[in-house]
Amino acid sequence: MGKTMSEKILARAAGVSGASAGDILWVNVDRAMMDDILGPRVEIAAKMLEIKDEVWDKDKVVVISDHYTPPASIKQAEIVKFTRDWAAAHGIENYHEFVGPCHQIMAEYGHVRPGTVVLGTDSHTCMGGALGAFASGVGSTEMLGILVTGKTWLRVPETIKVTWRGKLPPGVMAKDMSLKTIGIIGHAGATYKTVEYVGDTIEALSIDERLAITNMAVEMGAKAGLMAPDAKAVEFLAARGITGGYELIVSDADASYCATHDFRADALGPVVACPHEVDNVAPVGDVKGTAVHQAYIGSCTGGRYSDLEAAAAVLKGRKVKKGVRLLVSPASQDIWQRASASGLLATLAAAGAVILAPTCGVCVGLHSGLLADGEVCISATNRNFIGRMGSKNAKIYLGSPLTVAASAITGKITDPREFVREVGA
Amino acid sequence: MNGIVAGKVLKYGDNINTDIISPPQYMELSIPEAAKYAMSAIDPDFAAKVRQGDILVAGVNFGSGSSRETSPLTLKHLGVGAIVAKFFARIFYRNAINLGIPVIECADTDKISDGDLIEIDLAQGVIVNKTKNEQYACSKIPPHILALIGEGGLVPYLKKTV
Ligand code: SF4
Numbered sequence: 001m002g003k004t005m006s007e008k009i010l011a012r013a014a015g016v017s018g019a020s021a022g023d024i025l026w027v028n029v030d031r032a033m034m035d036d037i038l039g040p041r042v043e044i045a046a047k048m049l050e051i052k053d054e055v056w057d058k059d060k061v062v063v064i065s066d067h068y069t070p071p072a073s074i075k076q077a078e079i080v081k082f083t084r085d086w087a088a089a090h091g092i093e094n095y096h097e098f099v100g101p102c103h104q105i106m107a108e109y110g111h112v113r114p115g116t117v118v119l120g121t122d123s124h125t126c127m128g129g130a131l132g133a134f135a136s137g138v139g140s141t142e143m144l145g146i147l148v149t150g151k152t153w154l155r156v157p158e159t160i161k162v163t164w165r166g167k168l169p170p171g172v173m174a175k176d177m178s179l180k181t182i183g184i185i186g187h188a189g190a191t192y193k194t195v196e197y198v199g200d201t202i203e204a205l206s207i208d209e210r211l212a213i214t215n216m217a218v219e220m221g222a223k224a225g226l227m228a229p230d231a232k233a234v235e236f237l238a239a240r241g242i243t244g245g246y247e248l249i250v251s252d253a254d255a256s257y258c259a260t261h262d263f264r265a266d267a268l269g270p271v272v273a274c275p276h277e278v279d280n281v282a283p284v285g286d287v288k289g290t291a292v293h294q295a296y297i298g299s300c301t302g303g304r305y306s307d308l309e310a311a312a313a314v315l316k317g318r319k320v321k322k323g324v325r326l327l328v329s330p331a332s333q334d335i336w337q338r339a340s341a342s343g344l345l346a347t348l349a350a351a352g353a354v355i356l357a358p359t360c361g362v363c364v365g366l367h368s369g370l371l372a373d374g375e376v377c378i379s380a381t382n383r384n385f386i387g388r389m390g391s392k393n394a395k396i397y398l399g400s401p402l403t404v405a406a407s408a409i410t411g412k413i414t415d416p417r418e419f420v421r422e423v424g425a
Numbered sequence: 426m427n428g429i430v431a432g433k434v435l436k437y438g439d440n441i442n443t444d445i446i447s448p449p450q451y452m453e454l455s456i457p458e459a460a461k462y463a464m465s466a467i468d469p470d471f472a473a474k475v476r477q478g479d480i481l482v483a484g485v486n487f488g489s490g491s492s493r494e495t496s497p498l499t500l501k502h503l504g505v506g507a508i509v510a511k512f513f514a515r516i517f518y519r520n521a522i523n524l525g526i527p528v529i530e531c532a533d534t535d536k537i538s539d540g541d542l543i544e545i546d547l548a549q550g551v552i553v554n555k556t557k558n559e560q561y562a563c564s565k566i567p568p569h570i571l572a573l574i575g576e577g578g579l580v581p582y583l584k585k586t587v
Contacts, residue, residue: 037452038493047580052587068453075453123492123516137492139520141579148587187440188486192515221489221514277440364449385444385490392448392466 002252004159005226006194009134009249011156013117021158021258030133031060031111032146033120035102036079037067037366040086042121042140048147055090056150062111063087065097067360072367100332100358101300103127107211108332110240114229115247119146124300124382126217130210131236132229132249137218157223158258159194159251160185164201166266171417173310174209175302175380175400177201177263178216179271183281184261191221193258196251201265202227207236208304215301216382219278270416272378273398276386284403284415294377295320295408296389297401298329298356299363302380305330308339311405312347314419320352321411326404327369329356353408365389371396378407428548428571430507430527432478436539437467439484443517446488446496460499477504480545482537484510488517497521507545509534509552509563522570525578531563547571 003011003018011019013027032055034040040063055061063083071077080097087095096105103124106112114132118125121143128135138152146152162181168174185195195217202210210227217225228250237243270284297303297311308330320326328348330336336358339345345355354369361368363381370390371377377389377396384396399407402416409419444466451462464471481487481500487510488496497520500508507527511534521528527547537543541556550565566574576582 038491038495042494043498043580051580051583073453079453121492121494123490125492137516139492139494139497139516139523141494141523142519145523145579145583148583187489188512188514191486191512218490221486223515366449366453370450383444383490385442387448387450387466388444390450 001256002254004194004251004255004257005132005196005228005249006134006157006159006224009115009117010154012115012249019156021156023156024153025156026151026153027117028151029060029119029146030116031062031118032143033062033064033102033106033111033118033125034143035067035122036065036083038121038140039063039083041079041082044140044144044147045086047144052148055092055147058091058093061092061147062094062106063092064102064105066100066102066105067364067366069098069359070357076367098357101360103215103300104331107131108240108334110237110242113237113242113246114233115249119152123218124215126222126225127211127215127300129214129217129224129226130207131233132227134224134226136223155192157192157194159196160190161257161260162195162197162263163199163260164197164263164265165199166201166264168201168265168268171402171420172268172270173400173402174205174212176268176271177265178213179273179281179398180263180268182216182219182279183271185220187219187277187279188221190217193222194224194226195220195222196226198228203230206306207232208306211304212301216278219382270400270403272403272413273384275384275395275397278382278384278398284399284413287397287413288415290397290413291376292324292378292407292412293375294369294371295324295326295404296362296369296377296379296381297404298327298331299360299381300331301382302401303329303331303335305335305338307380307401308335308344308348311401312344314402314405314416315351315353315409316347318351318409320408324408324411326353326408327356327362328353329362330358332358362389378404378413380404429544429546430480431542431544432480432506433476434482434537434539434541434543435475435479436537437481437483440486440489441483443488443490443493443496447493447499452493452495456495456498456502459495460502463499463503472503475503475505478506479504480543481505481508482534484534485512487513489514492516494520497524497526501526509545522574523579525574525576527566527574529563531561533561536561
């Protein structure tokens with residue numbers, strides 16, 4: 001019987017010759033990531049003083065200030081300062097701040113590599129699975145254990161195979177595939193498991209687009225969302241100066257899966273996740289006409305270059321509806337610069353968009369654009385839980401960057417195919 | 426710990442996610458301050474009514490969403506003695522154990538009501554509902570995890586071993 005990617009990667013990390021779903025292994029962690037909101041300040045810094053105030057391997061620890069940047073209050077500024085000082089005091093050279101949401105930075109700075117184990121104090125760490133890493137979120141106390149020992153125990157998960165076949169129609173994005181999958185599997189349908197995405201649709205996607213899918217694996221309760229690393233992954237890393245020191249680990253053809261789901265990309269239309277659960281997924285047509293007050297394109301899910309490009313294609317020469325605010329936060333400083341140099345940001349701004357810093361702020365309601373009572377937001381992010389983006393009496397719909405852009409133009413939830421016949425073709 | 430936890434039930438429904446338990450807008454506060462807002466989106470009185478040793482009982486998928494440890498930390502701070510749900514989201518489950526909070530899976534949580542007095546035998550996997558005079562099967566906590574919970578979580582354990 002063959003092995004899944006999860007079984008192989010975790011066996012490698014545990015230094016054992018083979019592992020099967022259900023085994024509990026002590027694995028060596030290749031990268032341990034902490035952000036500002038859930039990193040050193042929560043339990044870690046204080047408790048390490050009581051145990052051993054030294055990390056097991058400085059080069060394997062990455063600290064990123066992203067949620068509270070730029071700070072909107074003195075408390076937030078203090079947290080960022082604390083995080084920065086803690087990293088410096090512990091000799092962490094991989095400290096990044098003000099450059100964008102942690103998961104995008106982990107990928108861009110080459111910290112996520114195929115075949116490795118990446119654990120972070122943030123649930124969307126699973127995004128790294130698009131590059132073939134076993135990447136997963138952990139809590140602060142568990143991170144503390146990793147920081148002092150370099151290891152943690154993991155149960156090797158069973159794997160659900162999700163196959164996408166066919167070509168995405170114009171106006172439909174990887175984000176729609178992500179939401180559709182979650183709608184079918186359900187918000188707890190993959191709890192404790194890996195979701196592995198395969199098929200010609202996945203193979204045809206760029207790394208940018210793949211990241212938008214694995215990012216949301218945790219929205220099904222999954223421990224990891226994996227894709228086979230291929231030439232595109234190798235190229236993505238090479239462009240960031242990473243040319244070796246990793247292994248392309250893929251599932252065997254006869255690996256065993258606990259469930260399989262098959263989807264057709266060519267039959268997919270734009271979908272949205274309705275309040276207040278991510279699996280409350282409906283065709284955009286079912287809720288079209290719902291008035292929106294805020295439209296948001298950004299985050300580690302929906303703020304990559306290709307997302308901005310798609311949005312700009314719809315917004316070019318058009319205007320955001322009066323009374324609606326369109327906020328755009330490129331997912332990293334690098335994307336911000338590229339989008340600036342290529343004129344994308346100018347196109348978006350000309351349509352009326354407010355261009356923000358690369359940050360988590362809006363996505364998780366910390367700063368830069370919160371929702372008031374009774375307001376509705378259409379967002380390219382990954383979570384629409386009650387109260388997430390501000391008032392608990394606000395509503396969040398999740399959609400693709402194209403759906404967000406189209407809705408910003410009309411002021412109500414809109415099928416982007418009304419504007420795009422050619423984008424995505 | 427002798428593996429028995431008893432307390433009064435605070436009953437909630439399905440999908441009590443981490444944005445409900447720890448609203449993000451208050452996460453910059455200290456745990457005691459943030460705890461005042463725990464669960465406020467669905468129950469503004471939660472922090473005021475929870476008493477030391479109370480047991481949260483809920484439906485499916487308790488703790489879904491974020492990895493934020495502020496969720497179990499605020500519940501612990503408020504005195505929650507154990508959490509029973511049909512099943513838990515993965516990261517929350519691990520966080521709770523690492524902080525020394527017993528988390529128990531039970532298929533029969535619909536039979537338990539707000540205000541019931543229950544007693545959980547963690548090692549045997551049995552919940553006794555003293556108010557209703559009923560008994561339900563629940564997940565057992567294996568001895569080594571029970572020991573970890575008994576120590577108060579992962580930190581005291583690491584202090585002994587690192
Ligand atoms: S952008 Fe949103 S989902 Fe991504 S890391 Fe930041 S808060 Fe989390």
